[in-house]
Amino acid sequence: MGLTLIGTALITLIIFVWFIATRRQIESLKNVKKQEEREKRLKLSKTLSYLKWGLVASFLVVVATGALSIMGNANEQDIYLEHTHGLGYSPDGKRIIIPAHAGLRVYEEGLWKTPEGEKHDYMGFSPANDGFYSSGHPAQGSTLNNPFGIVKSTDEGKSIKSLALDGETDFHNMAVGYTSHVIYAINPQPNSKMSSAGLYYSKDEGNSWTKSEMNGITEEPTAIAVHPTEPSILAIGTPTAVYFSNNFGNTFEKVTSAGQATALFFTNIGELYIGGYQNNAYLRKMDVASKKSEELKIPELEKDAVAFFAQNPTDEKELAFATFKNDVYLSTDGGSNWTKIADEGKTISNTDDTGKEKK
Template sequence: MNKRHAAVTATALALALTLAACSSDDDDTPSSADPAAAISHIHGLGLAGERLYVATHQGVYTPTAKGEPELVGDSKDDFMGFTVAADSTFYASGHPSEGGNKGLIKSTDAGKTWTSLSLNGQSDFHALDFAHGTIFGLDATNGLLRTSTDGRSWKDGATLQALDIAVSPEDPGTVLATTAEGIARSTDGGKTFTQGKEPVMAFLSWPAKDALYGIDTSGGLNRSSDGGATWKPVSTVPGGQPQALTALDAEHVLAATQDGVYESKDGGRTFTKQLAVESSSGY
C-alpha cells in the first residue's frame, strides 16, 4: 500500500468511525448544567444578524459580550441537525433530554422557543440544509435523504449513510453528501446518489456558486470553485477534529473544532476564535 492510499484509507476509516459514533449518540442523555460542559459537543453553527448561534448536545448557545456561552431559551435538549433559514427562523432536530427523537422542529424567534412540525418520535435529522425554499434532511434514524417544502410532509429520497449534506445554491437538483468513501453526488434532488469519491470530507458548506467549502477529519479546510470537481487546500482550522462547518458567503466561514468556534472573513485563510469550548472528540 503506497503512502497516499494509506492516508486516504485512514481518513475514510476516521469518517466511518465518526458516522458510527454519531449514530451511537442517539441514546445519550445530557446531564451537566455547566455551560462549558454543555458546549463540548457541537452539532451546528449559524449566524442570525450579527449573532452567532451554536447548536450543542445540551441546547443552543450564543456568546455574551464577554465571549461566554449563554443558553438561548430554556431548552437543554440535544440539537443535532441545525440550520438558519432566515434571521429569526431556525430548523433543527435531535433528541429530547429524556430521550427519543424530536423529528423536525422550528423556531421563529431565533431559538428562544421551538414548535414541533413533523416526525416527532420517528426521525432524527443529523444534517439539515435549507435552500430554494426546501428543507433537505439527512434522516439518520431511517438512513434516508428527505425533502420538504413545508416541514410537515416529506418526500423520501435515496438511502444514504453520510455525515453531512450541502445543496447547490444555483441548482436544487444538485446535492452533495460526505460518506466514508468520499463525496457522493445527486443530480436529481436527492432521489439517487453516486458512489462517494475522493476527497473524503467530514462537513460541507456551499454558500455561492464558486465557493464550496469542505473540511476533512483533521481540520483541513478546502475550497472548490467548480462544484466539487476539483479542490484546493486553504488552511487548517485551529483546534483539531472538526465538529461543524457553515459558510455564510464566499468569504465568511464558521467552523467548530474540539476546542472552540472559529470565524474567518477572508475565505478561510485566517481564523479568530469566537467561543472557547471544553475539548471534546466525536461528532
C-alpha cells in the first residue's frame, strides 16, 4: 500500500508540473491575431483541459490510497485477541496461529495479521502437519451448521471441511496427533456417534469412534495432548495431576502431582511440556520414559497461568505460549528468554525501524 501511495503521488506531481508549464506557454502567446499562435494556443488549451481532469483524477486516487493505507495500518494496530482458544504453528513454522473467539489471528515476521476466511469461533483447536482440526461455532452469516462438531482446514482457515457431528456437539477438550491425525475428544453428552459422555478417539478422520475406558482418572480433565506419531499415547491433566496412557486412554498412570495442569503439549520427539499452577504459574518439560522433568524459566504471571503452549515444528528452540489473561510470549532460545507479543489481548508488533522482525 505504501509503494502505491508514493507512485500515485509522484504521478500527480508530474501532471501538476506539466499543467503549470502548459498554462505559462498559453499565457506567453499574446498575439491572438497571428494564425500560428492562435492554433498553437488552441492545442495547448485542449491539452490544459485534459491535464486539469487528469490532475483531479490523480489527486482523488492519492486521497483514496492514503485513506486505505491509514485504515490498513489502523486495522493492523487494532488486532485484538479476545478469549484465546488455542495456539499453534503453521506446518512450515513461519506463523503462529491463534483462534481468538472472532476468527484466527496470525503472528508472522514480527507482525500480527488477520488472515482470510470466515471469523469462526474455534474451540478445541489442534494443529497438524497439514493444517488444523477444530470444533466450535460458525461465524455469523456462515452456511455451516452450529455447532461445528469436528472440522479440518488445510489452508489456514480460508476454507474448512466438516468431518463429523456437525450441528451436534461442541468439543472444548480435544487433541490430535500431529502426524498420526488420530483425534481424541472428551464428549460432554451423547450424540449420534457417541452413546455416552467420556473420552473417545477416531483413527479415520471422525468416521468411526471408540470409547476409552479412562481407568485411573477420577477427576474432571483440564487439558489433553496426543503424541505426534504414536496414536495410542496421550496425556490428560486434571486439577491436581498429570496422567499418561499408552493404550488409547484405557488406563492412565499418574506421572506428576504439581497442582492444576493447565496446558499439555507433546514435542516431535515425544517430550511432554506441562503448564500448570501451584501457588505460582509454571512450565515444565518432562521426559516421558524416565518421568524426570525440568522447570523452564518463564515471565512472572500474576494470578495467571499457561493456557496453551506450542513448539515450532521446524525449530525446536522456538516456543510460544498464551495465558488465560490473553498474554502471549515467544522464545527463540528454548525458553531462556521470552518476548511478550500480546498483552491482555492487545497485540504487540516486534519489528525494528526497517520493518524487519527483531531477533
